Amino acid sequence: MTTTATPLDVVGVRADFPILGRTVREGKRLVYLDSGATSQRPRQVLDAERAFLETANAAVHRGAHQLAEEATDAYEGARQKIADFVGVDYGEIVFTKNATEGVNLVAYAMGNAATAGPEAERFRVGPGDEIVVTEMEHHANLVPWQQLAARTGATLRWFGVTDEGRLDLSDLDELINPRTKVVAFTHQSNVLGTVNPVRVLADAAREVGALTVLDACQSVPHGPVDFKALGVDFAVFSGHKMLGPSGIGVLYGRRELLEALPPFLTGGSMIEMVQMAKSTFAPPPARFEAGVPMTSQAVALGAAVDYLNAIGMDRVAAHEHQLTEAALRGLSAIPGVRIVGPLDAVDRGGAVSFVVEGIHAHDAGQVLDSLGVAVRVGHHCAWPLHRRMDAAATVRASFYLYNTLDEVTALVDAVREAQTFFGVR
Template sequence: MSIEQQAPTGALDAERLAAIRADFPILAAEPAGMPLVYLDSGATSQQPRQVLDAEWAFRTGRNAAVHRGAHTLAALATDDYESARERIARLVGAHPDTVSWAMNATDALNEVALSLAEANRAAAVDPRLRIGAGDEILVTEAEHHANLLPWQRLADETGATLRWIAVDDDGVWTAEDAAAAITERTRLVAIAHVSNVTGLVAPVDAIVAAARAHGALVVLDACQSVPHRPVDLAGLGVDAAAFSGHKMLGPGGVGVLYLRPELAAALPPARVGGSMITTVTMTEREFLPAPQRFEAGTQPVSAIVGLAAAADYLEAVGLAAIDAHELALGQRLAAGVVSIPGVRLVGPRPGEERAGLASVVVDGVHAHDVGQVLDAQGIAVRVGHHCAQPLHRRLGVAATTRASAYLYTTEAEVDRFLDVLSGVRDYFGAR
């Protein structure tokens, strides 16, 4: 029975998990000469055949420029393009007009920051977008570089001060920490919904409430949440959000930018060119309304079609079921890690809310060496600073080893990772 024929339920039992895994051809691969245990979905997820087939079908049967040609093929391609927007919007509880395409989440976050900088260069700035000397931009110490560097640059350009919510020795911060950091000087708060290193789930409701009380914008890095759990961006009340296709079963090269209607109407586009204008003279230009005003130039249409197929797949499985499955795996990972002598778990403790990933430090062994031992046993994990150098610096380590699960991950694979991890220190003679 294929996954499309199975109604979403509250859990992924053995039968449903087997059907899911059968949809992913790469899970049968043996890149290291052993059965693949893929625990690097936090970096890039794998793609089911439904996504691969959708993109191939578009490329071979409907490929054409969208919103430009008058011929039948162009009309079919445009239908696919806008249908994809509707399906992605439905997945995240948004109206299609609030969803625009980007190259990836990093590009989408840069779009917001660059557009805010552009707004502040304008003669007449919407007061909601005014950022200047004496104002503050707030992030956390645990942010991915993609949700840090754009705000560093915006602070440099506008004269605002970049501040951050500090983390504790485990890399954790709380709603109380955020509330204390948001003040009348705060103009923008940018946070990850789920940390890609610690697995901490941010208290978004509390942050939005505190930010609203002070008139601040809230930008959400949703890369590690949208693929894994039910997310209602409109319901959360954030002003902007970004996520990437390649982390949610889709192709690379495409991401999504969500903008609350009021912000989308006020923001100027960061990039200008074809397809996002109404009228152009040699000295003036007028832009289309959102979302097209943020989509300059030719878009990666086949990748967008593939991303829509990924959204369909996630809905068919059921994001609530995926969330329950991954939360259980995350607890299994956390409990297993803390039981291994000489191995330190980063992030929330076992029993506390955390996503389905675990980053660890092995005493006396560099993360890259840990990764090599695991890879030799067919276990693919991520090693390094995970594009979060400030967090690792705060934790006092150069790198960690991260195992990240997804809907196709099994308990047996988690146990296999823990078993090999438990022998790493002995393998290197670490004491």
């Protein structure tokens, strides 16, 4: 990876995260390596949400009073920050409760297109149509498409994964064809760390008139991402993986597509006019934000974007690349450890999954936890991928801007200690 970014001040960054100063398991220093599951929050984000709740908490888009105006300005201001962060227009950002809801929103709306008006023709799916995913997907970007195929009679197809842990695109022209209605895929694998060639898949889909849905949960928090430049139609990501709160996610959709897409949930806030026999719906993004939204969470996510922008996403990416290289090098040097995924850091993010011969992943995770090293164990909501990689479960370390090379060393040392504990070394 070549970068001109100046080094990240990791000591200064860590000082912003109160939780990183705590100890666990009888005084062990916390080594938090589970940011792929959820990230920690800096004081700036915690303070922003608290300040909103203490000074401007009110229902947005409703009240005719000052608090409501201030709350609405803060909520919509966060939308603008997030749109700028991923290179899209303000009206193309829809707030959801998480990325999973964002994928389901698109999939269910496509299922509803059969009874919508002619403007929804592009979204209609039926027998003879094909939905394409990959073997690399998190369940949240697989199961909704399985369900859409089951409801509509469409056929689900998928790209395989190579032994190295890359997408197998050898049958690209056969899988993405004139029957394809949607291609859904991850930008960066939450298990393998693999960064996929988004533009290649997006261009192939566009050539046959198919829509693209990108899972960007593991990419948006960790480096510069521009959805317009990537050429995707829809994309989702979650706030809690990028220094923000839980309970807030983001769906990006190209404006002309959102304007034609039928609603997912219905009720208050998303209507234009209601009569007893029928209703008409508001334009996007309001059409897809039924009910009272996650106001303070959106404001806090906007603060997280401010924090990341102040550091610089190039710096974040360069720092994590260094950590990933060190982890791959250190873990590969341990006899009996198999890294699941690419063995080098080229086109690879900071999720490093591995198995330890003779030790179940959950047992390894418990030993690491006893030493203060927090990792995730299991299948990471990616059962098909684990089967493909011949791993019933893996240990996953995932890095973020607040991690250090010393923490990578602590991980490697803890794995060696687990081997000693279980007598496999």
